Amino acid sequence: MFVCRLDRPWEDTPFPLQGVELTREQDIQTIRDLCRYVYVDARRMVAYTPRPMLTRTHLATLRFRAAVRYDDGTTVEQELPRVRGALENASAMVARISDDIVSGRELSVELVEQAIRPLVSSVLRNADAFFWIDGLRQRDSYSYSHAINCSALAAIFGRHMGFAEETIISLAAGGLLMDVGKTSLPESLLQFQGSLTAHEVDLARSHVTHGLAIVAGSDITDEDVIDIVRTHHERHDGSGYPHGLSGSDIPLTGRMLGIIDTYDAMTSDRPYRAAISRHHALRQIYAARDQWFQAELVEQFQVCLGVYPTGSLVELSTGEVAIVMAQNHARRLRPRVAILSTPDRHPVTEFRVMNLMDQGKAGSPVEIVCTLAAGDFSIDHAELFLRQ
Numbered sequence: 359m360f361v362c363r364l365d366r367p368w369e370d371t372p373f374p375l376q377g378v379e380l381t382r383e384q385d386i387q388t389i390r391d392l393c394r395y396v397y398v399d400a401r402r403m404v405a406y407t408p409r410p411m412l413t414r415t416h417l418a419t420l421r422f423r424a425a426v427r428y429d430d431g432t433t434v435e436q437e438l439p440r441v442r443g444a445l446e447n448a449s450a451m452v453a454r455i456s457d458d459i460v461s462g463r464e465l466s467v468e469l470v471e472q473a474i475r476p477l478v479s480s481v482l483r484n485a486d487a488f489f490w491i492d493g494l495r496q497r498d499s500y501s502y503s504h505a506i507n508c509s510a511l512a513a514i515f516g517r518h519m520g521f522a523e524e525t526i527i528s529l530a531a532g533g534l535l536m537d538v539g540k541t542s543l544p545e546s547l548l549q550f551q552g553s554l555t556a557h558e559v560d561l562a563r564s565h566v567t568h569g570l571a572i573v574a575g576s577d578i579t580d581e582d583v584i585d586i587v588r589t590h591h592e593r594h595d596g597s598g599y600p601h602g603l604s605g606s607d608i609p610l611t612g613r614m615l616g617i618i619d620t621y622d623a624m625t626s627d628r629p630y631r632a633a634i635s636r637h638h639a640l641r642q643i644y645a646a647r648d649q650w651f652q653a654e655l656v657e658q659f660q661v662c663l664g665v666y667p668t669g670s671l672v673e674l675s676t677g678e679v680a681i682v683m684a685q686n687h688a689r690r691l692r693p694r695v696a697i698l699s700t701p702d703r704h705p706v707t708e709f710r711v712m713n714l715m716d717q718g719k720a721g722s723p724v725e726i727v728c729t730l731a732a733g734d735f736s737i738d739h740a741e742l743f744l745r746q
Contacts, residue, residue: 532586539569
């Protein structure tokens with residue numbers, strides 16, 4: 359940032375009278391030591407990129423020890439404009455990354471970090487806001503949306519597990535890049551709606567090898583990112599690819615992103631099938647515990663997202679259709695929801711928010727009776743919220 363004015367005379371500081379560009383940690387610390395507040399000129403933002411964290415060659419051996427407690431620093435409503443901006447920024451960065459690779463240019467570690475850092479910062483402040491916006495926004499192509507969703511989900515999962523922020527950065531980068539090798543495959547193969555031949559299956563699976571080559575040709579040396587690209591299709595029982603790894607032979611990052619990759623694929627529309635509800639996707643992943651996925655990680659992922667993940671369409675015991683707006687961490691079955699319809703399923707013109715924790719104190723409790731897929735209720739709920 360460019361600091362144009364202080365809460366004290368410039369003559370009392372080591373800075374020049376015309377202002378100061380904050381490009382060094384030393385300058386920030388000096389400002390902190392001298393001033394209680396400063397004025398920033400938003401029209402004179404300073405281009406500053408720290409040394410990319412993803413170029414690390416040595417990772418802490420205890421980086422997965424659950425030690426950090428993340429409390430929501432903002433409400434969903436406060437975080438919405440920030441996460442919306444972070445998602446728009448991530449989409450623009452992913453498009454630039456894809457264009458670079460398709461054009462034969464090197465994968466830019468700076469663009470990767472520019473994509474993920476605002477997203478990570480947002481989900482560390484409030485994870486529900488991402489799910490809320492993700493349920494409302496118009497998605498780009500599956501490849502772009504999948505990369506961004508997996509990046510954010512990886513950050514949210516890492517937050518839940520209590521990992522350090524630098525570890526969460528690695529998880530988010532791995533989620534963004536794990537399918538980067540698909541840029542080397544024919545688009546017709548990625549969009550094919552029928553059954554693939556054995557040769558086509560092998561070709562599709564080669565995206566892992568292509569992805570590793572793309573990352574190896576960049577400045578990214580973070581072992582966790584490389585492990586994610588290499589092992590996110592490996593499975594707990596050894597049935598995955600490309601090396602048939604099993605159990606603890608699969609790095610923790612690969613085990614986590616394998617779950618996330620599957621979950622987002624299930625809850626996204628694909629050329630060959632429609633999306634299923636988030637609740638049902640979690641149930642299918644739970645059914646595959648100790649087969650495809652490590653049971654303990656599946657259970658933690660379910661706790662992280664909640665029984666009814668934020669952004670899920672649900673039917674209430676009143677007959678009304680609602681969308682889950684935020685989790686109640688003490689009672690996962692009773693989240694905060696926004697009502698989208700009347701009891702006879704007519705769309706409302708103005709939504710209202712209901713906290714299911716507060717219902718039933720003076721009568722019968724309002725409960726969720728089932729979840730709905732996005733196409734089960736014919737209302738553009740995104741348009742409804744944008745009008746408010």
